[in-house]
Amino acid sequence: PRAHIVLDKQAVVAPVRRRTFGSFVEHLGRCVYTGIYEPDHPSANDDGFRMDVVDLVRELGSTTIRYPGGNFVSGFRWEDSVGPRGKRPVRRDLAWHSLESNQVGLDEFAAWLKLTGSELMLAVNVATRGILPALDLLEYANHPSGTALSDLRIANGAPDPHNVRMWCLGNEMDGPWQTGFMSAEDYGKIAARTAAAMKMADKDLELVVCGSSGSGMPTFGDWERTVLEHSYDHVDYVSCHAYYQELDGDLGSFLASALDMEYFIDTVIATADHVGYKKRSSKKIDISFDEWNVWYLKEHQESEKSKEADNEWRHAPRQLEDVYTVADAVVVGNLLMTLLKRGDRVTSASLAQLVNVIAPIMTEPGGPAWRQTTFHPFSITSRLAAGEVIRPVIDAPTYTTARYGEASVVDAVATVDGDRAAVFLVNRDLTQSAQVTVDVRSLGLSRVLEALTLADSDVYAKNTLAEPLRVVPRANTGATLSDGVLTVELPPVSWSAIALG
Numbered sequence: 050p051r052a053h054i055v056l057d058k059q060a061v062v063a064p065v066r067r068r069t070f071g072s073f074v075e076h077l078g079r080c081v082y083t084g085i086y087e088p089d090h091p092s093a094n095d096d097g098f099r100m101d102v103v104d105l106v107r108e109l110g111s112t113t114i115r116y117p118g119g120n121f122v123s124g125f126r127w128e129d130s131v132g133p134r135g136k137r138p139v140r141r142d143l144a145w146h147s148l149e150s151n152q153v154g155l156d157e158f159a160a161w162l163k164l165t166g167s168e169l170m171l172a173v174n175v176a177t178r179g180i181l182p183a184l185d186l187l188e189y190a191n192h193p194s195g196t197a198l199s200d201l202r203i204a205n206g207a208p209d210p211h212n213v214r215m216w217c218l219g220n221e222m223d224g225p226w227q228t229g230f231m232s233a234e235d236y237g238k239i240a241a242r243t244a245a246a247m248k249m250a251d252k253d254l255e256l257v258v259c260g261s262s263g264s265g266m267p268t269f270g271d272w273e274r275t276v277l278e279h280s281y282d283h284v285d286y287v288s289c290h291a292y293y294q295e296l297d298g299d300l301g302s303f304l305a306s307a308l309d310m311e312y313f314i315d316t317v318i319a320t321a322d323h324v325g326y327k328k329r330s331s332k333k334i335d336i337s338f339d340e341w342n343v344w345y346l347k348e349h350q351e352s353e354k355s356k357e358a359d360n361e362w363r364h365a366p367r368q369l370e371d372v373y374t375v376a377d378a379v380v381v382g383n384l385l386m387t388l389l390k391r392g393d394r395v396t397s398a399s400l401a402q403l404v405n406v407i408a409p410i411m412t413e414p415g416g417p418a419w420r421q422t423t424f425h426p427f428s429i430t431s432r433l434a435a436g437e438v439i440r441p442v443i444d445a446p447t448y449t450t451a452r453y454g455e456a457s458v459v460d461a462v463a464t465v466d467g468d469r470a471a472v473f474l475v476n477r478d479l480t481q482s483a484q485v486t487v488d489v490r491s492l493g494l495s496r497v498l499e500a501l502t503l504a505d506s507d508v509y510a511k512n513t514l515a516e517p518l519r520v521v522p523r524a525n526t527g528a529t530l531s532d533g534v535l536t537v538e539l540p541p542v543s544w545s546a547i548a549l550g
């Protein structure tokens with residue numbers, strides 16, 4: 050196939066928002082223990098953090114990191130995870146049927162974020178606790194000093210406030226799997242009251258109310274409307290969560306997953322704005338797309354059923370350790386392009402998750418850490434996307450998908466920052482290369498600075514402990530820029546990034 054794309058520097062969607070490149074660390078499986086934290090590991094620093102993982106997180110370029118869950122947060126008592134380590138209780142985590150040692154808590158995680166250079170986004174437990182524990186956590190985390198809980202933090206070895214700006218009011222409260230899940234009515238009321246109280250402490254907090262756990266939820270749409278009718282005046286974001294996987298051997302539909310993400314975003318914005326108009330409010334609610342990724346959920350659900358007889362409670366078991374393919378990386382790259390494209394209203398996002406658990410980074414206890422296929426499009430986009438997002442005009446053939454109708458074979462987005470630009474492209478064709486021309490005359494640029502493509506003759510190739518560098522991005526040596534036209538060939542099932550200057 051052939052595609053022609055026009056980039057007009059006037060067609061600005063929004064600034065590139067650094068929070069688009071957020072991620073997520075949940076107390077789940079080996080994300081924390083033997084993921085980011087492993088005191089006996091040869092690379093561990095004095096605080097027990099694996100520095101090989103810190104280096105990879107920095108290279109990944111993740112910005113805001115959501116913590117400590119996820120489903121985990123709905124059974125969490127934050128007080129368990131601070132203070133002298135020897136006194137911290139071991140608790141059962143019902144969400145993931147495992148044991149939580151609480152050896153890493155808020156203060157340790159905040160210290161780890163300093164190493165990675167990321168911002169903390171914290172979730173409070175509204176499911177099984179209440180307003181006061183949320184206010185206590187806020188005081189502990191953010192109050193400078195001179196109150197019971199800020200002084201406790203100082204006594205615990207964290208003299209500076211953590212100054213957390215973004216707070217999630219619970220997690221996936223629409224999901225029957227959530228400990229303490231609620232109806233939209235009940236959740237909307239408790240979220241509104243919790244948010245109002247938190248803003249009495251600090252009116253500038255950025256609060257995220259739970260939207261639907263997926264666009265396929267039976268309550269999708271009504272959930273957002275009802276929750277926002279109660280909480281609109283007190284919150285700043287509504288969350289979206291979406292996971293995709295190849296189903297029934299239908300790779301073509303899977304590669305078009307970004308269409309579902311766009312539909313999801315459009316619908317939530319329409320719903321939020323509808324509530325806003327009804328309230329005659331001039332305020333707009335943005336989207337925090339705070340869980341998104343490829344996840345082989347169907348396989349996990351099936352294996353969970355077969356393990357139902359296994360009632361053991363383990364600490365940091367291997368859970369949700371998906372190993373990603375080239376095709377998965379193309380989808381992840383495309384989803385990230387979509388989040389950039391919708392940066393007018395999607396102003397924060399979190400790839401779920403960061404280490405070992407459906408993650409771009411994998412570790413072996415006592416052994417190495419390595420990059421999954423999905424690491425690459427995220428890391429390269431975080432590094433190259435800057436300035437403003439430009440919505441391209443794409444003229445490309447389409448193909449019919451069973452799940453999402455007609456999909457463009459080629460998708461693209463671009464960013465422009467002064468005398469630099471970056472173009473991100475996918476080719477969804479299963480067998481053929483796409484010949485693409487991009488008219489960049491309006492940008493006034495003359496050189497290809499860097500052209501990288503992620504593709505493989507085996508679209509199911511993966512990086513593993515045995516072969517960690519099986520899939521890496523390669524230079525796309527055919528990319529040329531002449532007379533304001535970029536010409537590039539995109540291999541079948543591929544993701545590419547081209548930097549221009």
Ligand code: AHR
Nearest residue numbers: 075119120121220221401
């Ligand atoms: O990211 C894994 C889980 O997916 C999270 O804990 C939950 O919020 C979602 O269902």
